[in-house]
Amino acid sequence: MGAVEELLKEYEKVWAIGYSLALMGWDSETYMPEGSARERGEASAALVALKQSILTSEKFLDLVERAEEEASDDVERGIVRVLRRALKYYTRIPVELLREEERVTNEAKIAWRKAKKRADFGTFRPYLERIVEIKREEAEHLGYENHPYDALLDLYEEGFTVKDADRLFSGLKPLTKELERILSSGWPQEHPLEETPYDAVRMRELNERILDILGFEREYQRLDTSAHPFTEGIGLYDVRITTWYHGKDFRRSLLATVHEFGHSLYERGCDPSLWKTPVCGGVSLGVHESQSRFWENYIARSRAFSSLVAPLVREYLNLDASPDDIFTYFNLVRPSTIRVEADEVTYNFHIMLRYELEKGLIEGSIEVKELPQAWNEKMEEYLGITPPNDAEGVLQDIHWSLGAMGYFPTYSIGTVLAVQIGRKMEEDLDLPSLVSEGKFSPIREWLREKIHRWGSVYPPKELVRRALGEDLDPKAFVDYVKVKYR
Ligand SMILES: [Zn+2]
Incomplete structure (x- = not known):
């Protein structure tokens, strides 16, 4: 048996643990009885430790070493690359530091929830200070060439650096002017459908119907409900998505469903020959988000989709909305303090602000105690609004309490990349007519062929x-906004 083959055989254990953890994770957000949380947490932690011990065992490290010498094609080299990255995290960061992070973030999550409830940053501040210190230490252990934040960015988006991020966000700055133009041009900021109630059962049926039209495979995929929508790729043949229902403003439920459909299609599209290997599955958070945003923004927020969906909205929700109404309603532009409620035009400003603050925290140019004020000033500068309190400002996202620093930029990478994908696709396909006729298979096939089937064989930049x-080209996004919001 060759080293690569032997390595993959050993890796099957890790794959099976990952499969179980994913299923348990999905279950804990959907159907698990509340009282089981603690027990589930212990079972998960034990499996994570088991996975880690297999990956860092001498036997495994040796197999990776030998496979690296033997790897003779792109797939084999990809397998070694992905495993090397996983090992780098486990072997370079001292176990005590990882344990300390686990402990601090467990407490920080609770503190953050309290702080957000009371709109009191002070409650969360000492935890965040400790988290920033831990992250800075981790960056030193992981190593970087130019900037400590590079080491953290790379954890979520392989090869993406401060230099790339600076280029991305400075390329998006012209959106400030576009936003001013759009707002002063009288582009709608509100729509009565935002307040129109719907029946949740019918809404669920509408989501299912739309998924059927998009090409959701019932045999391997399912839709459920959770507090926040997400996708869980349990295995290549089992990908679950969730959505939410608020009882009004049907756009939120529908667009979340379409968004998660995009993530799930990516997970399902991996070439079956890569099954159970480390390269089966999305390559990075940014590329993953490009898939969800492509379906949510480029497809579902298009005029063609509005005409496809208008009769369905009438049939299922009993709402008399024309395609024009729906297009307007799906594309309102309104600066808001809350990231998750942001529209296409203002969304990237929310990320830009977080990126600049995180970078500052990691390099030491901003202190945690200065965050609330720095946050509000940037919000005022980019969107012309100031959050009424810290709950709607600096405390709104859960990410920092989890120790996720370097994560936010992947949202903008995905948003920009989605537009580039759409433009490229339009060179080959007549999207408006395919979409308005509900013919999505050429679109799915295009994505599968160009992106999905490769899994993580190539690093994200090379895949793109x-x-x-x-x-990655922010100008493509700015041009798209200029044309669409005219
Ligand atoms: Zn997403």
Whole structure:
């Protein structure tokens, strides 16, 4: 048996643990009885430790070493690359530091929830201070070339650096002017459908119907309900998505469903020959988000989709909305303090602000105690609004309490990349007519062929270059906004 083959055989254990953890994770957000949380947490932690011990065992490290010498094609090299990355995290960061992070973030989550409830940053501040210290230490252990934040960005988006992020966000700055133009042009900021109630059972049926039209495979996929929508790729043949229902403003439920459909399609599209290997599954958070945003923004927020969906909205929700109404309603532009409620035009400003603050925290140019004020000033600068309190400002996201620093930029990577994918696709396909006729299989096939089937064989930057013949390009997004919101 060759080293790669032997390595993959050993990896099957890790794969099976990952499969179980994913299923348990999905269950804990959907159907698990509340009282089981503690027991589930212990079972998960034991499995994570088991996985880690297999990956860092001498036997496994040796197999990776030998496989690296033997790897003879792109897939084999990809397998070694992905495993090396996983090992880097486990072997370079001292166990005590990882344990300390686990402990601090467990407490920080609770403190954050309290702080948010009371709109009191002070409650959360000492925890965040400790988290920032831990993250800075981790960056030193992981290593970087130019900036400590590079080491953290790389955990979520392989190869993405401060230099790339600076280029991305400075390329998005012209959106400030576009936003001013859009707002002063009288582009709608509100719509009565935001307040129109719907029946949740019928809404669920509408979501299911739309998923059927998009090409959701019932045999391997399912839709459920959770507090926050998410996708869980349990295995190649089992991908679950969730959505939410608020009883009014049906756009939120529908667009979340379409968004998660995009994530699930990516997970399902991996080439079956990669099954159970470390390269089966999305390559990075940014590329993953490009798939969900492509379906949510480029497809579902288009005029063509509005005409496809208008008769369904009438049939299922009994709402008399024209395609024009729906297009307007799906594309309102309104600066808001809350990221998750932001529209396409203002969304990237929310990320830009978080990126600049995180970078400052990690390099030491901003202190945690200065965050609330720095947050509000940037919000005023970018969107012309100031949060009424810290709950709607600096405390709104859960990410920092989990120790996720370097994560936010992947949202903008995905949002921009989604537009580039759409433009490239339009060179090959007549999207408006396919979408308005509900013919999605050529679109799914295009994505599968160019992106999905490769899993993580190539690093994200290389995958993008191979698929699109270009790099991440913020100008494409700015141009798209200029044309769409005219
Ligand atoms: Zn997403």
